[in-house]
Amino acid sequence: xxxxxxxxxxxxxxxxxxxxxxxxxxxxxxxxxxxxxxxxxxxxxxxxxxxxxxxxxxxxxxxxxxxxxxxxxxxxxxxxxxxxxxxxxxxxxxxxxxxxxxxxxxxxxxxxxxxxxxxxxxxxxxxxxxxxxxxxxxxxxxxxxxxxxxxxxxxxxxxxxxxxxxxxxxxxxxxxxxxxxxxxxxxxxxxxxxxxxxxxxxxxxxxxxxxxxxxxxxxxxxxxxxxxxxxxxxxxxxxxxxxxxxxxxxxxxxxxxxxxxxxxxxxxxxxxxxxxxxxxxxxxxxxxxxxxxxxxxxx
Amino acid sequence: xxxxxxxxxxxxxxxxxxxxxxxxxxxxxxxxxxxxxxxxxxxxxxxxxxxxxxxxxxxxxxxxxxxxxxxxxxxxxxxxxxxxxxxxxxxxxxxxxxxxxxxxxxxxxxxxxxxxxxxxxxxxxxxxxxxxxxxxxxxxxxxxxxxxxxxxxxxxxxxxxxxxxxxxxxxxxxxxxxxxxxxxxxxxxxxxxxxxxxxxxxxxxxxxxxxxxxxxxxxxxxxxxxxxxxxxxxxxxxxxxxxxxxxxxxxxxxxxxxxxxxxxxxxxxxxxxxxxxxxxxxxxxxxxxxxxxxxxxxxxxxxxxxxxxxxxxxxxxxxxxxxxxxxxxxxxxxxxxxxxxxxxxxxxxxxxxxxxxxxxxxxxxxxxxxxxxxxxxxxxxxxxxxxxxxxxxxxxxxxxxxxxxxxxxxxxxxxxxxxxxxxxxxxxxxxxxxxxxxxxxxxxxxx
Numbered sequence: 172x173x174x175x176x177x178x179x180x181x182x183x184x185x186x187x188x189x190x191x192x193x194x195x196x197x198x199x200x201x202x203x204x205x206x207x208x209x210x211x212x213x214x215x216x217x218x219x220x221x222x223x224x225x226x227x228x229x230x231x232x233x234x235x236x237x238x239x240x241x242x243x244x245x246x247x248x249x250x251x252x253x254x255x256x257x258x259x260x261x262x263x264x265x266x267x268x269x270x271x272x273x274x275x276x277x278x279x280x281x282x283x284x285x286x287x288x289x290x291x292x293x294x295x296x297x298x299x300x301x302x303x304x305x306x307x308x309x310x311x312x313x314x315x316x317x318x319x320x321x322x323x324x325x326x327x328x329x330x331x332x333x334x335x336x337x338x339x340x341x342x343x344x345x346x347x348x349x350x351x352x353x354x355x356x357x358x359x360x361x362x363x364x365x366x367x368x369x370x371x372x373x374x375x376x377x378x379x380x381x382x383x384x385x386x387x388x389x390x391x392x393x394x395x396x397x398x399x400x401x402x403x404x405x406x407x408x409x410x411x412x413x414x415x416x417x418x419x420x421x422x423x424x425x426x427x428x429x430x431x432x433x434x435x436x437x438x439x440x441x442x443x444x445x446x447x448x449x450x451x452x453x454x455x456x457x458x459x460x461x462x463x464x465x466x467x468x469x470x
Numbered sequence: 471x472x473x474x475x476x477x478x479x480x481x482x483x484x485x486x487x488x489x490x491x492x493x494x495x496x497x498x499x500x501x502x503x504x505x506x507x508x509x510x511x512x513x514x515x516x517x518x519x520x521x522x523x524x525x526x527x528x529x530x531x532x533x534x535x536x537x538x539x540x541x542x543x544x545x546x547x548x549x550x551x552x553x554x555x556x557x558x559x560x561x562x563x564x565x566x567x568x569x570x571x572x573x574x575x576x577x578x579x580x581x582x583x584x585x586x587x588x589x590x591x592x593x594x595x596x597x598x599x600x601x602x603x604x605x606x607x608x609x610x611x612x613x614x615x616x617x618x619x620x621x622x623x624x625x626x627x628x629x630x631x632x633x634x635x636x637x638x639x640x641x642x643x644x645x646x647x648x649x650x651x652x653x654x655x656x657x658x659x660x661x662x663x664x665x666x667x668x669x670x671x672x673x674x675x676x677x678x679x680x681x682x683x684x685x686x687x688x689x690x691x692x693x694x695x696x697x698x699x700x701x702x703x704x705x706x707x708x709x710x711x712x713x714x715x716x717x718x719x720x721x722x723x724x725x726x727x728x729x730x731x732x733x734x735x736x737x738x739x740x741x742x743x744x745x746x747x748x749x750x751x752x753x754x755x756x757x758x759x760x761x762x763x764x765x766x767x768x769x770x771x772x773x774x775x776x777x778x779x780x781x782x783x784x785x786x787x788x789x790x791x792x793x794x795x796x797x798x799x800x801x802x803x804x805x806x807x808x809x810x811x812x813x814x815x816x817x818x819x820x821x822x823x824x825x826x827x828x829x830x831x832x833x834x835x836x837x838x839x840x841x842x843x844x845x846x847x848x849x850x851x852x853x854x855x856x857x858x859x860x861x862x863x864x865x866x867x868x869x870x871x872x873x874x875x876x877x878x879x880x881x882x883x884x885x886x887x888x889x890x891x892x893x894x895x896x897x898x899x900x901x902x903x904x905x906x907x908x909x910x911x912x913x914x915x916x917x
Contacts, residue, residue, distance in 0.1 A: 176755055176756060177473060177474075178473060178474045178553045180756075181474055181755065183757075184716065184755060184756055184757040185757075187716075187757035188697070188716045188757050191697040191698045191714050191715070191757070192697060192811075194697075194698050195697050195698045195770045195811065218745065219744070219745035219746075220714070220757070221698075221700060221714075222700075222743075222744070222745035222759075223700070223702050223704075223706070223707050223710060223743075223745075224700045224701065224702035224703075224704075224707075224710075225702070225704075305544045305546070306546045312543040312544055312545060312558075313541050313542065313543045313544075330878070331541075332878060332879040333542075333567055333568075333570070333571040333794055333879055333882070334571060335570065335571055335574045335868070335870060335879070335882045336574045336575060336864060336865065336868045337575070337716070337865070338808055338868065338869070338870050340808065340870055340872055340877065340878075340879050342872060342877030343877060344876075344877070355544070356544070356546070356555055358546045358548070358553075360548070361553075
């Protein structure tokens with residue numbers, strides 16, 4: 172037998188090491204959990220890190236109210252299955268009592284920041300796990316695995332620390348917290364390959380299905396509590412899947428017939444191949460990448 | 471077989487490092503279509519006929535406004551043979567801080583020089599820092615080879631000079647490879663160039679794909695810093711008590727005799743547990759949970775070591791520091807030392823010498839260590855700690871120096887003197903002047 176770890180084994184081992192460091196050095200960590208792909212992967216790794224003990228952290232979902240039913244059903248099922256504690260911060264509550272105002276465009280992704288910071292303060296969370304990866308965007312390439320935030324959740328570049336070897340410095344002042352990104356070194360393809368290898372269940376909407384959608388700003392949107400197709404926008408029945416899940420008002424589906432994990436991996440891998448020397452972007456890919464970025468406001 | 475190579479790049483902006491990294495990402499098809507689109511648009515806006523690949527890695531405007539372009543950026547690319555994690559370390563200001571950070575986890579470093587300039591002061595400094603940090607392999611990319619008309623003689627001269635320097639730093643000849651490239655034109659980066667028929671070696675990517683990745687040595691004595699104690703206290707696992715951690719060195723099997731440090735208590739490994747089941751053996755790099763035969767007091771910060779080949783347990787730490795803070799270090803400073811999973815109070819009792827990377831010589835008893843300076847110090851620790859030399863293990867021989875008041879990381883610490891040149895009494899290896907107590911003569915050779 173060989174003892175050498177493969178790429179996924181190394182990434183898994185690194186993530187488990189990070190979870191255990193946080194458990195050992197912080198008083199009140201929390202995992203951001205929406206039921207989406209990356210947070211489901213985070214939770215899977217946390218469960219492995221502390222096996223056979225339960226995960227020693229609660230979960231936090233900052234809920235826009237603009238959800239896909241399949242995702243919320245999945246979220247609650249996973250929480251119950253593993254006997255976890257889930258805190259939900261509903262953006263609607265902040266709107267109802269006047270702490271937040273609905274935006275003219277109806278999108279609630281940007282509204283998540285205040286409920287997130289309020290929850291961190293209220294629960295005195297000192298370490299907040301997120302699923303961010305450095306390969307997502309140029310801007311994220313310099314993010315640390317341990318990212319120090321001020322009491323206002325701000326990222327002060329001058330106070331970010333050099334990360335040496337696998338020694339993480341999580342010291343912070345009272346009221347400050349550290350965002351922790353165990354998936355920093357994973358790529359999108361690593362994530363999907365690992366999901367396949369581990370047989371991790373995801374909400375169905377990540378796989379192709381038929382859905383009534385309409386085109387807006389180059390994205391295929393579905394109708395929901397967040398709004399309906401406007402005049403001039405026609406509902407069409409299409410075979411689609413979602414690459415990310417978030418606020419339904421601005422999370423677009425991509426046309427895809429990838430019905431299972433193998434097909435999704437083939438699609439993700441192939442989408443890189445089609446970019447070989449490409450001078451013209453594939454529209455579908457551009458949209459998907461744009462979608463990925465929309466999550467940036469959240470974390 | 472696909473595996474992972476962690477590499478760092480070093481070189482100044484003028485050497486075309488952004489273009490080289492951009493070229494690697496571009497030619498390995500690691501760039502998403504929308505990003506590529508943006509680069510094509512921006513290049514066209516600037517009136518360029520071909521896309522400016524440096525735009526793929528240059529920071530965003532908001533980033534520049536925040537003044538953090540001087541920082542390590544991580545890039546990811548893959549070929550069918552290997553996945554790569556690339557730590558892109560800028561060369562200008564704060565070069566040591568960035569190079570040390572990137573090099574601390576790198577298995578290979580790519581150094582860039584401009585073929586027109588050859589090996590310059592910064593090249594020598596970078597190589598010295600990489601050697602100090604124990605990066606096993608170096609590649610010298612002799613860039614802009616097109617601007618010297620693909621001249622073999624120029625390349626050979628640079629290659630020879632660099633090999634001599636690297637050898638003086640302790641590298642064997644097969645650990646160092648020089649490659650003539652043009653990042654801009656693409657010569658020998660991914661595709662073999664027709665312009666350098668005299669060069670028979672691999673392209674940069676071929677080398678990165680095929681270079682042996684030094685596995686963590688399995689014959690090294692076992693080291694396991696305890697991160698966390700797992701006690702489920704459930705009906706199913708009533709008496710379960712597991713010690714969670716990442717194997718830092720060597721291997722472990724059930725039945726192995728171990729000793730817990732610093733307490734010195736002994737026991738036997740009964741089980742190596744993971745969420746995927748028990749393992750017959752675990753090796754360096756693996757996150758596992760150990761169960762022991764005896765119920766002894768072990769907590770986070772302890773080190774489990776193979777019995778019979780243990781690290782020294784001491785409260786006196788002789789170390790090399792790479793000073794990363796604006797605030798200089800002076801003797802008498804009170805700091806925190808984070809070693810493995812243990813953080814202890816410490817005092818810097820003596821600054822022994824400062825390393826001059828330019829002349830590869832040392833300056834005795836400096837008054838201070840300033841930002842980006844490297845020197846040997848003596849520390850007294852508030853408690854006894856098990857310490858391996860950095861030359862034994864990058865994982866158990868490394869530590870952070872932390873400011874107790876604001877929590878910032880002040881220095882990268884290496885137990886012992888990993889670079890032989892840092893030993894007392896070693897004189898310059900580049901034919902320059904021998905070590906002299908005269909600080910100023912060596913600090914800035916001057917323009």
